[in-house]
Every structure is written in C-alpha cells, then in structure tokens.
Amino acid sequence: MINLKTVGKKNPQDVTAPQQFYAQAVKTGLTDLNRLAYLISNQSTVREPDCLAVLSALVHNMTDELSQGRVVQLGSLGNFQVGVSSEPSATPEEVNISNVKQIRLNYRPGKRVRKALETMDFKLIGG
Template sequence: MSLPLKIVKKRDPRDVTKPTKFYVSTKSTGEVTFEELALQSAGQCTVKEADCYAVIKALEHNVKDALSQGKIVRFGTIGSFQISISSHGAATKEELGIKSVKQKRVLFRPDKRLKNLLSSLKFTKEEGFNK
C-alpha cells in the first residue's frame, strides 16, 4: 500500500510578507472511528464487537486518567504519551507559580518499531506532480 501525496501552497506564518511557496504534503485517505476499530478488532479475535468497544472505551478513560496524574503512558509498540507544559521565565523561583504556565499539550513519542514504518512507506503522486 502506498501513501498519497499532494502539492500545497503555504505562507510562512512567521513572516506573512514573504511570498508563498509550494510544498509536498500527505493526503488523508479518510479516518477510522472508535466503532470501526472495535469491529476490526472483533474480527481479529474471539470476542464480540461490543466487548472490544468496551475495552477500547475503558482504555481511553484509563489513558486520560493516567495522563492527568502526571504519568507517562507507554502504549505497546505504538509509543508513549505524556503531558508537557511551557511556562514564562523568571529571574527567581519565588516569581513562578501556577499562573506561569502558558501552554499545555500532550506529547506523543513513537516507538522505534513505529518509526521503522516510515522507512518502508511508498508514495503515490496526485496530479500536479512533475517528478
């Protein structure tokens, strides 16, 4: 299977006065819903779709709960999830507090086996490609 590519025109968000440039980008081929994952999983094992859905739903809750407790969630050969923040800097420790937090995000770090998938990817060109 190959990953489709497309050409997109983008402006530099740091300097909108610069001319726009063209870039190669991946093209989404759709999405997979929670329910579809449960159905696929049920077809690959001996449990029913409803059981798979319940397990995936519980997993979703448990991942959120662990992250909210400050834990790193290692998700098998997929990778790990972790909460990260950025804050304003200060000259002394006393100047910092909870209000110093300016951004919160979830980091995903792919496992090396998932990263290896990248080396085996094949691409297909959409119209508009010359080479």
C-alpha cells in the same frame, strides 16, 4: 499509500518573503473506536462489543494516568505523555500556573510503529 499534496505557505516572520511550497499528507478518512473494535473482532475470537469495552476502558484509564503526570507506555504502539508550552519569566519565583499557554499530548512511537513509518509508500497528488 499516503497521498501528499503541495501547499504554499508564507513565512509569518517575514510576510514580504516569497511563498514556499511543502508536501502535506492528505487524510483519506477517519477510524474511530467502533471501527477499531470491528477490525479487532474480525482478527480474533473476541466479540466486537467486548473489544469496544476494552478500548473504551483504555481511553478512560489513559486519561486518568496522564492526568496524574504518568507516562503511558503502550508497548510497540509507543508512549504518551502530557507536555506544556509556557511563557518565560525573569526569575524562577515569577513562574506560576498562569505562565502555561498550551497543553498538549506528546507521542513517541514504539519501534514497530517507527519501522512502519519508515516503510510507508507515498504518492504526490494534485495540490
């Protein structure tokens, strides 16, 4: 179950506008590579250190592939790709690396993850 809380936000483009209220997901903890390795090892015949080694290699190789401009496809988990936000220029010739203002990782969930997102349960808790 995903807990939601109510949060109020002002419009940064119109600070005189009344505050609006939104539902926001509340994190309930953190799962790291060690925890994932433990969980996977309990669901298979592979030992925990071996799972951790594979997950660590996955992170290393994903980083390397992403740094080469490749889309990393992880089956039903989804696709990962580097994206950028940049400042505009008046002409194509004026665009250069200094136009880049933010680098991000784009994630597009696979079918299985999308389906799981559609069927998750939510509960509104105190804000």
